Amino acid sequence: MTHLRGNLSTTIIWLLIVWVTAGFGEEIIFRGYFMRQFVKFFGDSKISLAVNILIFCGFFGYMHIQQGITGQVVTGTTGALLSIVFYLRKYDLWFNIMVRGFFNTLGLLSFYFGLA
Numbered sequence: 001m002t003h004l005r006g007n008l009s010t011t012i013i014w015l016l017i018v019w020v021t022a023g024f025g026e027e028i029i030f031r032g033y034f035m036r037q038f039v040k041f042f043g044d045s046k047i048s049l050a051v052n053i054l055i056f057c058g059f060f061g062y063m064h065i066q067q068g069i070t071g072q073v074v075t076g077t078t079g080a081l082l083s084i085v086f087y088l089r090k091y092d093l094w095f096n097i098m099v100r101g102f103f104n105t106l107g108l109l110s111f112y113f114g115l116a
Contacts (some may be wrong), residue, residue: 004111011112023101031086032093053083077103
């Protein structure tokens with residue numbers, strides 16, 4: 001992502017891509033669909049929710065294999081925290097989309113300003 005450093009137009013394009021794919025896309029797919037379907041099928045007991053989070057956040061981390069083991073652990077852990085927030089906020093998907101989008105925006109801006 002060194003090509004983002006000081007390059008405002010490329011950074012803006014990447015921000016749009018990340019908001020659409022990660023902010024909306026991944027949140028809608030993982031939390032909005034897969035995790036809610038799991039709850040519909042297995043219920044929302046504490047054990048069911050824990051298994052749900054472990055399965056889908058493990059898979060979510062695995063999907064980020066291109067980031068190496070550290071990236072997988074970070075994205076899996078972040079996914080688990082977002083999943084917990086998702087349940088605590090009574091399945092408020094828009095909150096997760098906003099949190100995820102702002103989190104990714106901070107990451108891209110750190111590349112833009114040469115902090116990463």
